[in-house]
Amino acid sequence: xxxxxxxxxxxxxxxxxxxxxxxxxxxxxxxxxxxxxxxxxxxxxxxxxxxxxxxxxxxxxxxxxxxxxxxxxxxxxxxxxxxxxxxxxxxxxxxxxxxxxxxxxxxxxxxxxxxxxxxxxxxxxxxxxxxxxxxxxxxxxxxxxxxxxxxxxxxxxxxxxxxxxxxxxxxxxxxxxxxxxxxxxxxxxxxxxxxxxxxxxxxxxxxxxxxxxxxxxxxxxxxxxxxxxxxxxxxxxxxxxxxxxxxxxxxxxxxxxxxxxxxxxxxxxxxxxxxxxxxxxxxxxxxxxxxxxxxxxxxxxxxxxxxxxxxxxxxxxxxxxxxxxxxxxxxxxxxxxxxxxxxxxxxxxxxxxxxxxxxxxxxxxxxxxxxxxxxxxxxxxxxxxxxxxxxxxxxxxxxxxxxxxxxxxxxxxxxxxxxxxxxxxxxxxxxxxxxxxxxxxxxxxxxxxxxxxxxxxxxxxxxxxxxxxxxxxxxxxxxxxxxxxxxxxxxxxxxxxxxxxxxxxxxxxxxxxxxxxxxxxxxxxxxxxxxxxxxxxxxxxxxxxxxxxxxxxxxxxxxxxxxxxxxxxxxxxxxxxxxxxxxxxxxxxxxxxxxxxxxxxxxxxxxxxxxxxxxxxxxxxxxxxxxxxxxxxxxxxxxxxxxxxxxxxxxxxxxxxxxxxxxxxxxxxxxxxxxx
Numbered sequence: 053x054x055x056x057x058x059x060x061x062x063x064x065x066x067x068x069x070x071x072x073x074x075x076x077x078x079x080x081x082x083x084x085x086x087x088x089x090x091x092x093x094x095x096x097x098x099x100x101x102x103x104x105x106x107x108x109x110x111x112x113x114x115x116x117x118x119x120x121x122x123x124x125x126x127x128x129x130x131x132x133x134x135x136x137x138x139x140x141x142x143x144x145x146x147x148x149x150x151x152x153x154x155x156x157x158x159x160x161x162x163x164x165x166x167x168x169x170x171x172x173x174x175x176x177x178x179x180x181x182x183x184x185x186x187x188x189x190x191x192x193x194x195x196x197x198x199x200x201x202x203x204x205x206x207x208x209x210x211x212x213x214x215x216x217x218x219x220x221x222x223x224x225x226x227x228x229x230x231x232x233x234x235x236x237x238x239x240x241x242x243x244x245x246x247x248x249x250x251x252x253x254x255x256x257x258x259x260x261x262x263x264x265x266x267x268x269x270x271x272x273x274x275x276x277x278x279x280x281x282x283x284x285x286x287x288x289x290x291x292x293x294x295x296x297x298x299x300x301x302x303x304x305x306x307x308x309x310x311x312x313x314x315x316x317x318x319x320x321x322x323x324x325x326x327x328x329x330x331x332x333x334x335x336x337x338x339x340x341x342x343x344x345x346x347x348x349x350x351x352x353x354x355x356x357x358x359x360x361x362x363x364x365x366x367x368x369x370x371x372x373x374x375x376x377x378x379x380x381x382x383x384x385x386x387x388x389x390x391x392x393x394x395x396x397x398x399x400x401x402x403x404x405x406x407x408x409x410x411x412x413x414x415x416x417x418x419x420x421x422x423x424x425x426x427x428x429x430x431x432x433x434x435x436x437x438x439x440x441x442x443x444x445x446x447x448x449x450x451x452x453x454x455x456x457x458x459x460x461x462x463x464x465x466x467x468x469x470x471x472x473x474x475x476x477x478x479x480x481x482x483x484x485x486x487x488x489x490x491x492x493x494x495x496x497x498x499x500x501x502x503x504x505x506x507x508x509x510x511x512x513x514x515x516x517x518x519x520x521x522x523x524x525x526x527x528x529x530x531x532x533x534x535x536x537x538x539x540x541x542x543x544x545x546x547x548x549x550x551x552x553x554x555x556x557x558x559x560x561x562x563x564x565x566x567x568x569x570x571x572x573x574x575x576x577x578x579x580x581x582x583x584x585x586x587x588x589x590x591x592x593x594x595x596x597x598x599x600x601x602x603x604x605x606x607x608x609x610x611x612x613x614x615x616x617x618x619x620x621x622x623x624x625x626x627x628x629x630x631x632x633x634x635x636x637x638x639x640x641x642x643x644x645x646x647x648x649x650x651x652x653x654x655x656x657x658x659x660x661x662x663x664x665x666x667x668x669x670x671x672x673x674x675x676x677x678x679x680x681x682x683x684x685x686x687x688x689x690x691x692x693x694x695x696x697x698x699x700x701x702x703x704x705x706x707x708x709x710x711x712x713x714x715x716x717x718x719x720x721x722x723x724x725x726x727x728x
Contacts (some may be wrong), residue, residue, distance in 0.1 A: 053072050053073070053074065053075060053079050054072070054073040054075060055071075055072055055073075055084075055711060055713075056070070056071050056072075056073055056687055057069075057070050057715075058070075058071065058104055061610075064091050064092060065088055065089060065090045065091060066088065066089045066091075067086075067088045068086065068087055068088070069086035069124075070083075070084040070085050070086070071083050071084060072084060072197040074704050083086070090704075098195060102275075109284065113435055117452050126185075126186065129185055129436060129437060130182065130185055132435065132436050133181060133182060133185055133432065133436050134182075136428075136431065136432060136436065137178045137181070137515060140428065141174075141343060141423075142174045142175065142177065142178040142423075143174075143175055143178045146179070147175060149178070149179055149182055150179075154418060158388055158392070158543050159390075160179050160180065160183050161183075161381065161384060161385045161388060162385060162386075163179060163180055164180045164183060164184075164379075164381035164385070164413075165379070165381045165382040165384075165385040165386075166418060167180050167381070167413045167416065168379045168381065168382060168409070168413050168416060170414050170416075171416075171417070171419075171420040172417065173567065174368070174421055174423065176411075177417055177421075179181070179398075180381075180413065181437070184379075184406060184410060185436075185438065187232040187400075187406070187443070188401050188403060188406055188437065188438060188440075189380075189400070189401045189402050189404070189405055189406040189407075189630075190363075190366050190401065190402055190403060191300035191402075191403040191440065191627075191633075196552075201403070207491070208371065208374065210224070210237045210238075210239065211239075211240055211243060211371055211374075211375075214243055215241075215375060219333070220243070220246070220247040220250065221239040221247055221355070222247055222329050222332030222334075222352070223244055223332070223333045224338075225329050226326070226329040226330060226332070226333055229325070229329065230326075230327055232576060233576065234573045234574070234576060235570070235573050235574035237578055238358075239355065239378060240367060240371045241364055241365070241367075241368045242368050242370050242371065242372065244352055244355050245356060246357045247332070247336075247352060248349070248353070248356070249569045250336055251332070251335040251348060251352075252268060254335060254336055254337065255335060255339070255340060258339045259289075259342070259345075262286060262287060262288075262289065262342070266343065266405075267282070267286050270282055271353065272351060272713045273353075273356070273357070274353055275353070275357055276353065276354050277356065279346065279349050279350045279353050280312070280314075280346060280350060283312060283342075284311065284312045286344045286347075286485055287311070287312050287346060288309060288310070288311055289309070289310055289342060290304070290307050290309050290310070292307050292308075292310065293307050294306075294464075312342065312346060313343070313345060314343075315343055316344070316347060328347055328348065328351050329518075331344045331345075331347065331348050332348050332351065332352070332434045333596055335348055337346060346590060359640070362400070365400070366401060366402060369383070369399070369400075369401055369405075370401060370402050370405055373401070379405075379408070379409035379412055379413070380401050380405050380406055380409045381409060381413075384396055384399065387399075399450075403438070403629070403707060404629065404630065406438075406556060407433070409423070410434075410437070410438075414429050414433075414683050415700070424517045432461060436678065443513060443626075448474075449480070450477060450664060451476065451477050451666075452474050452475070452476055452665065452666050452668075453474060453475045453476065453666075453668030453670070453671050454470050454476055454666070454667075455667065455671040455689075455692075455693050455696060456474050456475040456668045456670045456671045456684075457472055457473065457475060457650050458472070458473060459471065459472050459473075459669075460473055474668075475668035475669070475670045475671070476639025476668060477664045477665050477666055477667060477668055478664065478665055478667070478668060478669045478672070479623065479660070479662075479663070479665070480661045480663050480664060480665050481559070481560045481619070481623060481660035481661040481662070482665075482669070482677075483558075483560055483561070483604045483606075483615060483616055483619055484604075484606055484610065484616075484620070484669055484672055484673070485665045485667075485672065486559065486560050486561065486661055487529075487558070487606050487676070488606075488667075488672045488675070488676050489556065489681070490525060490528050490529070490555075490556070490557065490558060490667075491521075491525070491676065491679040491680060492543055492679065492684075492685045493552070493556065494516060494521045494524060494525060494555075494684070495515070495679055495683070495684040495685065495686075496552075497515065497516050497539075497550055497551065497552060497555070498510075498513045498514065498515060498549045498551045499513070499514060499516065499540075499545055499548045499549070500513035500514070500549060500550070500551075500552060501547065501548060501549070502547055502548060502549045502656075505549045516543075518682055520543050521682075523542060523543070523622070524542065524543070524555070526540065527542060527557075528555060528556075528557035528558060529557065529585075530557070530558065530561055530562065530565055531557040531558070531562060531563060531586070532556075532557050532559055532562040533554050533555060533556050534554065534555045534557060535553070536549075536550060536552065536553050537553050539555060558695055559660075559661065560619060560660055560661075561604075563658050563659070564618075564619075564655075565583075565588065566658075567654050567657070567658050568588055568591075568592065569583070570654045571647075571651045571654055571655070572591055572593070574650060574651065574654070575591075575594075575595055575651075577591050579591060585602050585603075587676065588602060589602055595646075595648075595651070596646050597645055597646045597647055597651075598614060598644075598645045598646055600613075600614040600615065601614045601615045601618045601645060602615065603615055605704060606672075606673065606676055607673070607677070609632055610669065614645070614696060617644070618644075618645060619660075621637070621640060621641075621644075622637075622655065622656070622658055622660070623660055625637045625640075625656075630647070634656045637652070637656050638652040638653060638656060641655060641656070674692050675688045675689060676693055678691060678692070
């Protein structure tokens with residue numbers, strides 16, 4: 053008699069049944085118990101679930117809990133700050149710390165702006181510190197990236213050049229391309245918007261009826277396709293042409309209506325790039341055709357969108373502070389002076405901008421008040437207002453390797469508990485795992501005549517020879533993937549087929565090689581698309597960069613290999629206190645490997661897979677040598693660990709297995725991602 057647990061997983065419920073199934077005519081099948089577990093979903097939640105969106109029913113609760121936690125932390129900082137201010141007699145219990153009375157709206161903002169350059173009383177200074185404590189600014193985290201937030205722009209050097217030489221981004225890019233440069237920098241949104249406005253004002257002189265303020269507002273923030281669609285409706289004009297009239301034997305002036313036709317859409321990419329920048333420059337001083345003008349608007353709007361979003365806006369405000377020589381408080385007060393109804397709620401700045409303001413105000417007021425000592429400054433700044441602990445490590449959540457772990461019994465608080473110890477699994481992006489994954493797939497490949505493709509049995513199918521695997525491994529080591537056709541072509545088996553449509557390569561090395569290629573473009577070095585490791589090595593050495601970062605040996609100690617150390621540095625670095633969050637990383641890349649700052653910034657932008665494999669480095673280093681000697685994964689595991697997985701059972705073990713009458717209760721928090 054078989055006992056079977058059946059589950060029916062639905063969108064908002066799980067049906068279950070436990071049955072006895074007869075195995076011979078003497079036994080009788082029966083239902084032991086059945087039921088259903090309902091997980092009620094709202095209409096929106098169910099629609100998101102059916103669409104495959106990863107929105108859990110707890111997401112809203114998590115968001116609100118996070119808001120409550122942040123509010124609690126702010127109040128705790130405020131209480132500590134008030135205690136210190138009272139201790140040093142800046143304020144008393146009777147001190148009013150908010151606007152009080154007529155004509156006091158924005159008084160604290162005025163005091164904050166004034167404190168950067170002029171004397172204020174200690175009581176007023178206390179109010180300024182309490183306001184700074186409310187918002188501490190954005191602190192960059194390299195690990196937390198979201199495409200919807202845009203990107204941080206670290207282009208102050210470029211912005212200074214534009215300012216000092218009175219250039220627009222288009223003019224600057226044109227200069228770079230004409231000088232033979234191929235790498236174009238990022239620009240702040242305000243610089244791009246200023247260029248757009250300048251071109252608009254100039255072209256309005258020639259097309260006053262077409263380039264209206266309503267059209268300008270409609271184009272604001274639109275993407276490339278939307279810009280064309282909007283302009284196609286508005287860019288309608290009439291031109292007078294001279295044509296010969298055969299009936300009257302004379303020339304006639306005929307007026308015709310024209311619309312956008314996209315006459316420049318067939319240009320080659322490199323030619324179009326230079327030509328578009330030329331039009332951007334010409335549009336500042338001379339008339340452009342409407343066909344040219346819509347392309348200019350498309351190009352600039354595309355760049356504005358790329359530098360927009362939450363993070364782009366933060367970068368832009370920081371740039372304005374620098375050029376206006378203002379503190380955060382002075383900037384906000386200038387906004388309120390122009391428009392008292394302006395909202396400052398979402399006006400976010402860098403954490404470093406707030407720190408700079410704090411230091412400026414403190415140093416200014418220290419000239420007038422002896423109580424403002426260096427020790428007090430460090431206590432208020434580094435302990436109370438701006439202290440932020442590092443995120444708690446989540447390494448304890450990483451799974452243990454099924455082969456290189458064991459369970460031991462420990463005593464905790466007088467109770468005996470079972471604890472798992474051993475090696476944990478490694479990231480999928482690890483060079484070791486990438487090599488292991490490639491060999492696992494190479495050992496699983498079968499090739500067979502193309503005529504047998506649709507047959508269930510393939511009598512002429514065969515595994516790859518060792519020299520064929522070595523050839524493919526060399527190719528896959530620098531590629532993201534190889535298609536079936538490419539694999540068969542490399543093996544000179546064009547008349548054959550195989551059992552995979554594509555083979556994944558070393559994605560970690562591929563991402564690094566993409567970065568190296570961008571570095572070569574910046575250094576004006578041509579390598580083409582079909583590059584090899586030798587080509588990369590030669591050019592890295594030209595730039596005085598350590599070329600040992602190209603090579604990885606799975607049998608050597610990982611921490612002694614430059615390639616693995618580079619990977620680990622890029623993978624594990626979370627961020628620092630600089631505006632960009634990567635200043636220490638750039639310095640480390642220069643110190644260890646010789647990457648100049650502009651090259652290191654490209655490398656710092658590399659993103660690896662962030663999930664984990666199913667084996668530890670220790671297990672892989674035992675299995676991998678056998679896999680390189682023509683043993684598939686199952687055989688290699690069986691030779692090392694006597695079975696291909698911890699849970700695998702032989703036929704004999706399955707027959708003799710004793711099943712439980714009742715499933716054990718799962719330990720609390722043992723499921724990381726439960727279905728329901």
